[in-house]
Amino acid sequence: MKHLYKVKNLKKTFGRGEGKTDVLKGIDFKIRKGEIVTILGPSGSGKSTLLHILGGLDTADDGTVFYKGRDITVMNKKERMLYRRNEVGFVFQFYNLLGDLTAKENIESCAYLSGDPMDLEEIMETLELSEHQNKFPRQLSGGQQQRVAFGRALVKKSGVLLCDEPTGALDYKRAKEILLLLERINRTYGTTLIIVTHNENIKDMAHHVIKLRDGVIAEDYKNRELKRAKDINW
Numbered sequence: 001m002k003h004l005y006k007v008k009n010l011k012k013t014f015g016r017g018e019g020k021t022d023v024l025k026g027i028d029f030k031i032r033k034g035e036i037v038t039i040l041g042p043s044g045s046g047k048s049t050l051l052h053i054l055g056g057l058d059t060a061d062d063g064t065v066f067y068k069g070r071d072i073t074v075m076n077k078k079e080r081m082l083y084r085r086n087e088v089g090f091v092f093q094f095y096n097l098l099g100d101l102t103a104k105e106n107i108e109s110c111a112y113l114s115g116d117p118m119d120l121e122e123i124m125e126t127l128e129l130s131e132h133q134n135k136f137p138r139q140l141s142g143g144q145q146q147r148v149a150f151g152r153a154l155v156k157k158s159g160v161l162l163c164d165e166p167t168g169a170l171d172y173k174r175a176k177e178i179l180l181l182l183e184r185i186n187r188t189y190g191t192t193l194i195i196v197t198h199n200e201n202i203k204d205m206a207h208h209v210i211k212l213r214d215g216v217i218a219e220d221y222k223n224r225e226l227k228r229a230k231d232i233n234w
Ligand SMILES: Nc1ncnc2c1ncn2[C@@H]1O[C@H](COP(=O)(O)OP(=O)(O)OP(=O)(O)O)[C@@H](O)[C@H]1O
Pocket: 014, 015, 021, 023, 041, 042, 043, 044, 045, 046, 047, 048, 049, 050
């Protein structure tokens, strides 16, 4: 399977009449398995809308989105729910951790979603959470909380991680830690990463860069040489 996603003529409009906004106006692209992809573009250009459709959180008005050869735009609610549950890991800005569960239990509670989850010890180690595993979210730093959120997304062996502004609310040091973590996840597990961001610098560590402008693709290219996450500065 060369391409994980094949998107064709994707369209999405919000509202009607005078309040109508054509957010995606016919978008085409392909994403290969194992790629780090950044989706860039000005505020309001449709980045999050696109990410939500790729993740089965929202539906398209027109066009097709093939994931591993299956068109997710024709799935019914139940099929979409299974697609989200079995295939996609979400890392959005609000970490959605369960306050009454420890770091480890937060991750464990997502493991049951998969018949073949990742080894919990391994994931705690990869995310450098081993020594914090018995702490509750309120006892963790922002960066540690976000690593738990990554753990929740990863433990079910998602084929793809969708990240909406993963460094958005973080200071430089923490944002850098997240970039290192994203790189490690991609290299260790071969996970495809689709990252919506305002941080243009992240594009240098991505295999594939997609830029949206006014609901169409303004640029779509592959980087010949990748920067390592440690060398991304801003
Ligand atoms: N549920 C909704 N109902 C109506 N309009 C919406 C809805 N979701 C998004 N929009 C509109 O669609 C447009 C694109 O929004 P989207 O969040 O996809 O942009 P974005 O590129 O991610 O922006 P930002 O960088 O500011 O997060 C915006 O004009 C937004 O107001």
